[in-house]
Amino acid sequence: MPNDRLTALIAELSTLDTEAATTERGDLDLLSTAELTERMNAEDARVAGAVAAQSLPIAAAIDGITERFRRGGRLIYIGAGTAGRIGVLDASECPPTFGTDPSLVVGIIAGGETAIRSAVENAEDDGHAAEASLSELQLTEADTVVGISASGRTPYVLGGLAYARSVGALTVAIASNAGSAIGTAADIAIEVVTGPEFISGSTRLKSGTAQKLVVNMLTTLSMIKLGKTYRGVMVDLLATNEKLHARSIRTVSQLAGVDTDDAARTLREADGSVKLAVLMLATGASASTAASALTDADGLLREAISALS
Incomplete structure (x- = not known):
């Protein structure tokens, strides 16, 4: 029998769209490769519309990030697993694309550098680790912290956002479920509801695609406003x-x-x-x-x- 903590987590996951399974995908293993390609592409095609529905909070985040850049602040992504890697990827591409200092946009991933390429067990469950990493960066109220979590409930991200708010930094949440915990914890909630994944619970798929589209906008459009x-x-x-x-x-x-x-x-x-x-x-x-x-x-x-x- 699962312990009380696991029982509560199972119940919580059962309420998330990203964890849902659909009966229409019960026959995936029986389909041809061409049919699988068509179905998966049809699911992916829904992502852009879901992102468009969040254009107002995305724009608010861009304005906030830009204003803080002008004050000498930084943009810092925090996340675990796929979400963390997407933040690291976006941060690493800013210096060659926009000529920025590597310290301007930073990606922090639960589990550290190792987690970029390999899974680090239980790293996402450490609610204090992000606070420690942000503290090492000497986070200030001029900075922006963007927490990324498909489920919207990752303890690592929640801990980081709580610390960021305590020092007065702007906080932004990117989640794939409405009414998310990280959305509630942040100043600006970007909740791109992409629905059940093509493979149930595999949030590296539509959720990951949505996250990449959003972070593309956060950096690209703020850099446009800065004259890059x-x-x-x-x-x-x-x-x-x-x-x-x-x-x-x-x-x-x-x-x-x-x-x-x-x-x-x-x-x-x-x-x-x-x-x-x-x-x-x-x-x-x-x-x-x-x-x-x-x-x-x-x-x-x-x-x-x-x-x-």
Whole structure:
């Protein structure tokens, strides 16, 4: 017989959409591969609509994150398992995409670095571990903490959100069930109800896809508001490999309307900064003058161009 704690947990899980099983999937093992592909894709197609239904709280989170970035704050993801890995993934992609310092967007996963690749047993049940990790980061009220949990009840995430609120940080919850515990614990609740998973309880599927779509918006759209893009193009990317170096030249060429030779030359003068090179070519300004204009415009290329034109 399960103990009282397990009995309560079984009862709790039975109320979650993400744990539900549907009779229409009872024959999956009897279907052809083509039929399985069609059915799974049909389930995945529901995710975008579920995310769209949460556009208002997502927008509120983006505005809050952006405001705190401008105050010198950070965005910190916390989660366990798939949810934690998605936060780590999004954080790791911000420096090369937007030229940000690695400390600006941080991903913390229950169980630490090992848990990125391997399961760490019971890590998600430790409600104090996230508090310890956030404390090590010297969390302040200028920061934003985004807790990610498909079930919306993960103790690790709940503990982290409680600590974040205690220091005055903005707290955001991303869950796949309505009325979630983490949603109640956070300032902003983003509850993307994706329904029963294609394989019951496997929240790396639709729930994971929804989480990825939401974190994509949180960072991408806040970076747009910070001036990290211009005309829908990345202008703060870091050319850390040959492909990105070629992309930098191509970006300057396209945005400034010059050939690739001129783009490459100006990029060298701009010490590799796409944004600075575009500003120099668009206005004829020297590197130093353009750099000062960008600083005065808080990094907003459009405003800097206007100021020098």
